[in-house]
Amino acid sequence: MIKLQISDREQLKTDYLLAIKPQVLEDLKQLKTTISHLQNASMININEHSRRIAANALVIKETFDIKGLGEKPFIKKNYIASALMIENAPNKDAIANLSNVSNILDHLLTDKNALDELLGGEADQLLGINTSLLQKFSIKLDGELKILRLGFRYWDDNAAGKPIKTFFKDKELTQFCPYCNNEPAMYLENSVNKQHVYRFDLDHFYDKARHPMLATSIFNLVPSGQNCNQVNKGTTEFTDQYHMNPYLDGFRRDLVFVPIMDPLNIEVKEIKLEIKTGVHISREEKIMGTGPDNVERLGNANAFQLKSKYNLPEVRRVAGLLLENIRSTINHLKSLEGLLGSADHINHHNNIKLWFERVSYTHFYQKDFGNSAKSKLNRDLLDHYCSSLNLSENLYARVSEILEESYLDNFGGE
Ligand SMILES: [Zn+2]
Numbered sequence: 231m232i233k234l235q236i237s238d239r240e241q242l243k244t245d246y247l248l249a250i251k252p253q254v255l256e257d258l259k260q261l262k263t264t265i266s267h268l269q270n271a272s273m274i275n276i277n278e279h280s281r282r283i284a285a286n287a288l289v290i291k292e293t294f295d296i297k298g299l300g301e302k303p304f305i306k307k308n309y310i311a312s313a314l315m316i317e318n319a320p321n322k323d324a325i326a327n328l329s330n331v332s333n334i335l336d337h338l339l340t341d342k343n344a345l346d347e348l349l350g351g352e353a354d355q356l357l358g359i360n361t362s363l364l365q366k367f368s369i370k371l372d373g374e375l376k377i378l379r380l381g382f383r384y385w386d387d388n389a390a391g392k393p394i395k396t397f398f399k400d401k402e403l404t405q406f407c408p409y410c411n412n413e414p415a416m417y418l419e420n421s422v423n424k425q426h427v428y429r430f431d432l433d434h435f436y437d438k439a440r441h442p443m444l445a446t447s448i449f450n451l452v453p454s455g456q457n458c459n460q461v462n463k464g465t466t467e468f469t470d471q472y473h474m475n476p477y478l479d480g481f482r483r484d485l486v487f488v489p490i491m492d493p494l495n496i497e498v499k500e501i502k503l504e505i506k507t508g509v510h511i512s513r514e515e516k517i518m519g520t521g522p523d524n525v526e527r528l529g530n531a532n533a534f535q536l537k538s539k540y541n542l543p544e545v546r547r548v549a550g551l552l553l554e555n556i557r558s559t560i561n562h563l564k565s566l567e568g569l570l571g572s573a574d575h576i577n578h579h580n581n582i583k584l585w586f587e588r589v590s591y592t593h594f595y596q597k598d599f600g601n602s603a604k605s606k607l608n609r610d611l612l613d614h615y616c617s618s619l620n621l622s623e624n625l626y627a628r629v630s631e632i633l634e635e636s637y638l639d640n641f642g643g644e
Contacts, residue, residue: 231517231530232408232599232606233480233644234452242401243350246448249397250349253390254382254446255339261286261381262335265328271313274306282389284309286380293326293373294319326373334367335381353435353449353477357470360441379442384434390446398432403453404600408476409433409462409534412603413455431459435475437467449477462534472528474516480596480606480644483637484509485517485531487540487610489549498550501540501607503531540607548604549611555589556615566621570628578632579641586612595642 236242264286266273287309296315319325338345344363351359364370369378383389399417407415407430415430433452438445452475474481483506490500505514514520519529531537539545560566569581583594590612592605599605616629637643 231474231476231479231481231534232404232406232411233478233596234403234408234476235597235600236403236477243448245401246397247346247350249393250390250446250448251345253393254345254349257383257389258335258339258345258381261377262332262339264290264380265332265335265377267309267313268316269328269332271310274310274313279306279309287312289380290326290328290377291316293376295325326371326377327368328377330367330369331374331377334363334369334378337363337367338381348443349447351447351449353475354470356444356447356450357436357441360436360443363443375440375442379439379445382438382442382445384438384445394432394446394451398430398451398453406600406603406605407455407458408452408480408600409454409458409530410536410539411599411606412539413457414603415453415455429456430454431456433459433463435468435473435477437465439465440467452476458534466533468533471512472515472519473533474530480599481517481530482596482644483610483613484513486613487607488614489553489611496550498546498553501546501549503537503540545604545607549607552590552608552611553615556586556612559585559589560616560619566625566629570625570632578628579636582629582632583636595636596644597642 260280260282264283267283268287268290291312294316296312296319316328338348347359348363369375384391384394387395402416405414405416407413414428416428417430418427419425420427430453433454434445435450435452436444441450444450468475486504486506488502488504489498490502491497492499503518505518509517511520515529517529517531519532569585570578571581586594586609590608592602592608593599594609596609599609613633616633619626619629621629635641
């Protein structure tokens with residue numbers, strides 16, 4: 231997994247709030263209006279009676295299991311009738327408490343910081359922000375969450391859905407899926423007929439059904455490939471304990487792809503996923519899912535089927551060719567010394583970087599890994615091969631130093 235690189239996080243948040251907040255406020259206001267109607271039908275005013283408000287009422291009515299509403303709730307007569315029926319709902323308190331939802335909406339509509347915090351909260355604080363809001367307003371019933379969901383209309387292109395998708399299209403946070411570093415996660419359309427060439431998904435890291443208030447939060451929306459999001463992750467619940475969030479981290483070199491060669495040292499027989507020794511167990515759990523109650527899909531490597539994806543015959547074949555290329559250049563000591571020819575330390579990095587990017591068609595620095603498919607694999611192959619070379623001690627020390635340093639912040643690491 232690759233960390234999503236954001237050069238100016240504060241600016242990104244500011245831009246997001248500017249682009250999204252007006253519509254979310256509007257969506258929350260409409261939900262608040264619906265609830266006022268259902269709490270008191272005499273509040274209904276023809277001027278604020280919109281299809282959205284009526285559609286909200288229909289969902290809320292379903293939550294309360296009220297039968298008998300007409301098919302067209304936006305007809306005022308039916309709408310008022312349905313509002314009045316809430317009063318007689320069976321088990322009303324057990325299903326949802328409209329006052330609790332109404333109170334939390336008031337808070338989000340009037341306290342400027344509360345909504346900013348929810349929409350722009352950092353990835354490692356989102357769950358806490360969400361939980362403390364729910365606790366503060368005593369929201370704990372599924373029915374209440376179901377109603378609250380109507381205020382965070384990620385799925386609705388007539389509501390917050392549209393500006394959110396436009397924002398991520400414009401920002402292009404990555405070209406390839408951070409979860410697998412293989413599938414495209416870019417937006418591209420044919421310039422002639424405007425047909426889609428590629429489209430990315432926005433994965434909700436924390437499930438939007440379980441945490442409806444996080445459905446429109448920027449750092450809960452991960453631009454990703456459709457296979458990773460829909461096929462591999464599906465409805466699996468991601469947690470802080472067992473999953474790694476690409477807004478916070480990547481595998482770095484704690485998980486490496488290791489090529490296992492055939493006896494003739496020509497073909498890559500297998501690509502192993504290896505955890506570096508000494509990695510803290512809490513980090514290993516996020517990467518591999520090796521916890522006390524280990525289930526196949528816990529841990530990002532499991533959830534996104536990385537072992538299978540990186541052991542497809544085509545991937546192994548290309549990995550073999552790259553190793554061949556690296557080997558044939560680097561084995562010529564002269565060309566390696568040429569790459570390291572300059573006395574200038576920075577130039578050593580640049581020369582190795584340029585050479586590697588040319589032979590692999592991918593990227594040398596972690597910060598660029600999202601720009602091409604399999605950057606992490608290719609970089610691991612290079613590291614692996616250089617460490618297994620029979621170089622003179624002196625040269626080996628210089629090469630390893632460059633590879634090691636390229637992972638540090640000042641050379642573009644995470
Ligand atoms: Zn993916």
